[in-house]
Amino acid sequence: MAIPKKHHSSTLPLVLTFITFYCLNVVTSVTYSTTFTYDRFDSDTDLLMQGNAVFSPNFALELTKERNGIPQSGSVGRTFSTFPIVLHMSGRVATISTSFVLNISQPNSTATPADGITFFIAPISDLPPRSGGGFLGLFSNQTNSSSTTSIVAVEFDTYPNLDIGDPNYRHIGINVNSIKSSATSRWNFRSGEPLNVTITYDPSLKRLRVVASYTNGNNHVDLAYRIDFGSVLSEQVYAGFSGSTGKYAEVNHVNSWSFNSTLVV
Template identity: 30%
Template sequence: MERTFKKFISYVLLSVLFFGIITPALPAGAAPAATTKWVTFKYDDFSDTNISSVLSLNGKSAVVSDTGANPKRILRLNSAVDGRTGFSSGGSYGTVFSKQKIYSQNSFSFSTYFSFRFTEQGFASGFNAPVNNPSGITGADGITFTVQTMQSNAGTPGGGIGYSGITPSFAVKFDTYRNVELGDPSDSYIGLGVNGNINNILPTYNLLPIGYKLKDGSVYHAWVDYDGSTKNVKVYINKGSNNRNTAIKALDVNSVDLGTIFRNQDAVFAGFTASTGGAWENHDILNWYFTNNVDPIDTADPNTKYQQAPISVTMATAANSKPGKTQLTVTAKDSSGNPVGNVPITIKANSGTIEDLNGQPITPVPAVISANANGQAQVLLNMGSTPNTNPGSVTAIVEGGAYSVQDIPASPINLTKSDITNTGATLTWSAVTGATSYQLFDNGTLLTTVNNTSYAVTGLAAGTNHTYTVTAVKNNVQSAPSASVIVDIPGPAPTLPASPLPGTGPNTTKVTASAGAGNHLVTKVSSTLIPTPNVGDAAPTGAGVTNPYTAGA
């Protein structure tokens, strides 16, 4: 027993030594490499000089310098000064939305993180009632985080928090003025809004019982995660800390269906709204992260590195010399217009197939290609050989949600032939809406490109046949080919000698005739010349000759 135990200990020590050699431990204090995640927007502050090319600043919103020991550029949706001066004219508002829509990858799922601060509260006479300001601080009206498809400059002043009337839309409200008639639980709560309606018909969370007063000048951190597959939205908030793990889950609401709200839409604008009325304050956004998928953002996690995704994507197109094929060159760019390399790009079409440049279909579908160091991905759109009068479009989507769409033209119809001669024919077809040119193919080979809807084919060889198709080209995107039409070019007429020639037998006459390809030759020999064939005479031959010696008058 003791010997067996010693052998076991020896085996364990040997195993530890062996695996220690082939898998050395990390150096003391070393941490695993951080995971890189692309995000649609990554603003640690708002000092980007190209911000106006990315975000639409509306109403009184502006980028301003913050105060304090470490001043930075922040996003002020509207100011206390604007609120005070705007009171007599109906209030003040400010909104900020992405200039371009953000493509929805998963039933409008998204995750966002931002921090905000409300300061310098004030009010007009009659707007400081305790019922409206149970926190004991008078100011208004708060902000919303909003996704919407209306327009990038949407927004209104007053008690609607800048959100009233924006439809279709979904919003998370951080409300700082209690409107009893709207069902507000306090002047410091989180609620949800749909289609510009600020009435609290969905669950709310009152922050006062936990000591959170949104108007106290503190920095608050908020996280919103929407899962389109489960139709669930979660909202978290933390006071003075970006630690998501210690944040309070304020809302966890099911049956929020953005797919229904944004029916028949592919993309949204994302951003913030704010307003003031009879009371006012500075509404400041200090930083903002957003991604177009449900992937909870945690900027305090040392194992995650967030990277700004491309802000825009372009799609250059070139109609191929093969019927129905178009080369697509997709380029991802940052806010300065510089290429962003090594970023995933999704390319999908309503019809046709996405292929590599060698003509091989890319799987799985939709095709996902990693951009090269120059931010480019090149593929072929193959519309196949079957006519398609409702082909839809092709879309390139870069990680983060920037996208570009190109319409695919319909196949031409009514391709017909006329004026057929022994050297050519005329082809005509119906115009395709939006098409700027047409490509004509002869037996699958590009014959010519024309700008009108007819073409006279010339120079064809007698006795040949040709299968023609035509494609439409719109913005350099080529349609699927039309239905084909076949043109048969007739051969030359049969010829006979001017006078009979002597035969090889007694009392015979030799007749020589020929016919071009595609014609049939019928010979008739007068019985007065050749009552019967001579033995040994060679029979006439040729296309269509089935009875070489036919008696006739």
């Protein structure tokens, strides 16, 4: 298999963080924007890696452990972008748009895949202990639904863990400070096929929306949930991914990622 040539222009994030002042009489507005794009992932990629997360030889973000392409059970990994997001200030909340491509697979067609990947927005923190399996690298028994937890996530859950509140089917869910999803949509998971995902947040509607479909356009999911980011999340946050395996395992890859947030105060 040919190895793609390395292009620093596509590997290094295209980062734009700026503050613009608009003056009209006594009115002043300030714009905070964070933008980056990763067309692929390698050692030049500026991410904070936790647990078993590594950069794979095929330029993907590998969230859980593999051995010769075979997924390993009992693995958990997480990564944060190192670029801060000014999420809200003075009663105003940022608009957010992010797109990424996931590839979740179980090479053994007779084996059960588990447990899934999340995209999340939260302050930077350490990987919680015992956060593998159904906790998806986000929570532990101690931090799940804790009053000190501040996180919003979208989960791509391949295994129903009924003991922690999962529905009894594979699903895409929106989670607020808990591993139990606040909203879910049934997901017809396809092993090894790239899943294209776009997530947007509209502060005027207080609406978080997730649109996901496989490359051929099949199995379209469109899920939305009303949430006030200004009351749930910190003023400054970071975006990232997590993944886990438990008794059963799967390959958990992120192939590419772009992100934009804009706050006008």
